[in-house]
Amino acid sequence: MKGKLRLTMNQKTKLEGYFFILPWLIGFIAFFAMPFFKSIQLSFSKITKIAGFEMEWIGWQHYAKAFTWDVYFVPMFINTMRNTLITIPLTVVFSLFIAILINRNIKFKGFFRGAFFIPVLLGTGFVMKQLLGMNVQNQAIEVAMGIVMPDEILNYLGPDIAAYVTEFMYRITLIFWRSGVQVVLFLAGLQSIPNSMYEAARCDAATEWEMLWKITLPMITPVISLNCIYTLIDSFTDVNNPIVDYILDMGFKSVQYEYAAAMSWIYLLFVFIVVILIFVIFRRFSYDSKEG
Amino acid sequence: MGSDRMEVIRRDITANKMIKMNRLFTKLMSRNFWLKSIYRLFTYVLLMDLAFIFLFPFIHMLVTSLKTPLDVLDITVKWVPRSLYWQNYTRALKALDYGTTFINSVIITTLGTIGHVISCSFAAYGFARYRFPLRNFLFTIVLITIIIPVQVVIFPLVIQYSNMGWLNTHLPLIVPTFFGFGLRGSLFVFIFHQFFLGLPYELEEAARIDGCGAIRTYWKIVLPVANTSVLVCTVLSMVWHWNDYFEPSIYLMKPQKLMLPAKLPTLYQNLEALSKQAASPEMEIIYNEAIVMAATFLVILPVLIVYLILQRKFMEGIERSGLVG
Numbered sequence: 001m002k003g004k005l006r007l008t009m010n011q012k013t014k015l016e017g018y019f020f021i022l023p024w025l026i027g028f029i030a031f032f033a034m035p036f037f038k039s040i041q042l043s044f045s046k047i048t049k050i051a052g053f054e055m056e057w058i059g060w061q062h063y064a065k066a067f068t069w070d071v072y073f074v075p076m077f078i079n080t081m082r083n084t085l086i087t088i089p090l091t092v093v094f095s096l097f098i099a100i101l102i103n104r105n106i107k108f109k110g111f112f113r114g115a116f117f118i119p120v121l122l123g124t125g126f127v128m129k130q131l132l133g134m135n136v137q138n139q140a141i142e143v144a145m146g147i148v149m150p151d152e153i154l155n156y157l158g159p160d161i162a163a164y165v166t167e168f169m170y171r172i173t174l175i176f177w178r179s180g181v182q183v184v185l186f187l188a189g190l191q192s193i194p195n196s197m198y199e200a201a202r203c204d205a206a207t208e209w210e211m212l213w214k215i216t217l218p219m220i221t222p223v224i225s226l227n228c229i230y231t232l233i234d235s236f237t238d239v240n241n242p243i244v245d246y247i248l249d250m251g252f253k254s255v256q257y258e259y260a261a262a263m264s265w266i267y268l269l270f271v272f273i274v275v276i277l278i279f280v281i282f283r284r285f286s287y288d289s290k291e292g
Numbered sequence: 293m294g295s296d297r298m299e300v301i302r303r304d305i306t307a308n309k310m311i312k313m314n315r316l317f318t319k320l321m322s323r324n325f326w327l328k329s330i331y332r333l334f335t336y337v338l339l340m341d342l343a344f345i346f347l348f349p350f351i352h353m354l355v356t357s358l359k360t361p362l363d364v365l366d367i368t369v370k371w372v373p374r375s376l377y378w379q380n381y382t383r384a385l386k387a388l389d390y391g392t393t394f395i396n397s398v399i400i401t402t403l404g405t406i407g408h409v410i411s412c413s414f415a416a417y418g419f420a421r422y423r424f425p426l427r428n429f430l431f432t433i434v435l436i437t438i439i440i441p442v443q444v445v446i447f448p449l450v451i452q453y454s455n456m457g458w459l460n461t462h463l464p465l466i467v468p469t470f471f472g473f474g475l476r477g478s479l480f481v482f483i484f485h486q487f488f489l490g491l492p493y494e495l496e497e498a499a500r501i502d503g504c505g506a507i508r509t510y511w512k513i514v515l516p517v518a519n520t521s522v523l524v525c526t527v528l529s530m531v532w533h534w535n536d537y538f539e540p541s542i543y544l545m546k547p548q549k550l551m552l553p554a555k556l557p558t559l560y561q562n563l564e565a566l567s568k569q570a571a572s573p574e575m576e577i578i579y580n581e582a583i584v585m586a587a588t589f590l591v592i593l594p595v596l597i598v599y600l601i602l603q604r605k606f607m608e609g610i611e612r613s614g615l616v617g
Contacts, residue, residue, distance in 0.1 A: 013422055013423075013424075014422070014423075014424040014425070016418075016422060016506045017418050017421075017422025017423065017424035017427070018418075018424055019418070019506070020414055020415065020417055020418025020419075020421075020422065020506075020510075021415050021418040021419060021430065023411050023414060023415065023470070023471050023472060024411065024414075024415035024418075024434075024471065024472035024481065025430075026471055027411070027468060027470075027471020027472045027473040027477075028433065028437070028471075028472075028473070030471070031449070031468045031471065031473045031474075032437055032445065032473060034448070034452070035445035035446075035448040035449040035452060036440075036444075036445050036448075038445075038448035038451075038452075039444060039445050039447060039448050042447060042448060098342060101335065101338070101339055101342075102339070104335070106335065106336070106339070110604065110607075111343075112339055112343055113607050114603050114604075114607070115343040115346050115347055116342075116343070116346055117603075117607070118346060118347065118350065118599075119346055119349065120531060121531055121535075121592055121595055121596055121599055122349055122535070122592065123531070123532070123534070123535025123536070123537075123553070123592075124535070124537075125535050125536065125537030125538070125553055126537050126553040126554065126556040126557055126591075127535060127553055127556065127588055127591055127592055129556075129557070130556055130584055130585075130587075130588045131349055131352075131353075131588065133584075134352075134356075134581055134584070134585070136348065136349055136352050139348070139352065140344070140345050140348035140349070140352075141345065143344065143348070144341050144342075144344050144345045144348075173345060176342070176345050176346060177345075177346070177349070180346075181528075184607070184610050185610075187607075187610070187611060188610050188611050191611045229438075229439065232439075233438065233439060233441065233476075236441040236443060244441075244443050247443065248443070248446075248542075251446070251447050252542070257447045257451075260447060261444075261447050261448075264443055264444045264446075264447075265444065267443075267444075268440065268441070268444045271439065271440075271441070272439070275439055
């Protein structure tokens with residue numbers, strides 16, 4: 001009797017679990033799985049009738065087309081890959097730097113925390129595009145750089161290095177504006193490190209610099225990997241991501257859904273490789289920190 | 293007697309002062325102190341400088357949007373306009389068709405945010421608290437869907453919506469959010485999941501023992517406790533919905549269905565059309581930096597106000613929600 005009751009309890013909880021994820025499951029099938037598999041199918045086929053969504057299997061043709069026939073795709077793809085691979089580490093390093101700065105014992109903490117999140121409100125869409133059209137990012141960095149690094153230093157360094165520095169700075173401003181969420185995530189991560197660790201280290205006469213490398217960074221590794229992945233998925237919606245624009249133009253303006261689907265699959269493959277790379281790198285790091 | 297005591301006290305005070313002065317003196321003489329204050333000063337300068345970069349877009353928008361057409365051309369007018377020129381705003385309001393688009397944006401943002409908070413927390417509660425077959429597999433799918441961009445599935449999705457007759461309505465932007473999808477829905481499932489994992493079981497157990505059903509436990513006990521996560525998801529979902537341009541620009545074509553930011557790229561054409569309609573000299577096209585900035589500022593103003601109200605709690609919430617712990 002008792003055994004039977006427990007079994008039904010068990011079954012009941014299982015059913016309740018399924019009940020809770022049921023809406024998600026329906027959404028998954030309707031708004032994700034179906035289009036997802038259709039998209040795979042689409043990239044290998046040719047649409048014969050758009051109304052009933054009938055397709056004919058033609059194999060790898062669209063993929064071959066992307067690499068052999070399309071003169072725009074490959075350079076754009078390489079460009080996007082390079083941009084992504086540069087942006088991710090820069091964003092993570094700078095947002096970590098800012099988060100560590102704010103997390104120190106400073107005055108006006110509330111103001112700074114609010115200030116560093118605020119560009120997220122600008123989004124990455126049309127508003128950002130208007131601002132970039134006005135070159136607002138360059139104006140911002142020119143004023144800001146004038147405070148930390150006067151023009152004289154730049155002149156002293158010579159025109160080549162000066163040009164390189166300003167070029168780098170223009171890039172950095174955009175990265176700053178897009179790092180609001182990452183800064184906040186890092187702040188949350190820094191808060192979760194127990195203070196007793198730092199106290200113990202201080203008793204052993206560790207310097208701030210040593211504490212950064214021996215305590216903060218190892219403890220914050222999961223957040224770093226999370227932020228890498230967030231930066232990656234954030235880059236899809238970037239107005240400066242040419243490949244996404246190109247794929248959409250191909251799909252909606254030239255009405256070549258099949259080819260556009262194939263290109264987006266190539267792009268996704270790249271994204272997956274980056275994600276796996278991030279996981280592999282960070283698994284290694286966190287393992288090392290445990291060993292040490 | 294009294295004057296004696298006064299004398300003692302006075303001596304005490306002077307001695308105290310001497311000690312303090314002495315301390316200050318040694319402090320000033322020590323190298324460490326100077327290094328520390330220079331370091332501190334440097335930190336503040338750096339922080340202010342960085343904060344300036346982050347706040348600059350807003351300062352620029354506000355300042356430029358109030359410039360007269362003459363001020364825009366005058367390079368000596370940089371930070372303070374000569375006079376406040378509010379006509380930029382009245383023109384921008386008309387060009388953005390603010391009445392219609394603002395309401396569309398509010399509808400989509402509110403419903404989408406409510407949908408995300410309810411459905412994502414619901415699913416996340418199931419994943420975090422119940423053990424059932426295929427749970428790990430399904431949660432892996434949640435994680436994978438975070439990584440896969442909409443852009444990959446957009447073409448079949450559009451065809452699907454057009455077959456359902458949903459194009460040019462707000463449904464494709466709202467309905468998926470009630471099923472845990474839509475704009476970065478899986479990310480919210482993940483955020484709630486992380487929070488529920490850190491939540492103690494006792495509260496729910498007590499409720500269950502008192503005869504509270506599963507849904508009631510979720511609605512009356514778990515969701516109120518999760519208010520920090522709810523706030524974090526509300527703010528993020530709201531901001532992202534408001535600024536989203538990718539999906540709306542594909543699903544919505546009719547002018548009366550457009551969201552607010554979608555009017556920005558066609559600002560010039562809108563102004564031109566308006567001036568033709570009015571055919572009066574005061575509605576002539578003045579298209580300059582000032583009016584663009586006024587329009588941009590009007591687009592983000594609602595979300596800015598809501599954020600400034602919620603800001604403090606949001607920041608605390610994100611630190612306490614166990615998001616990354």
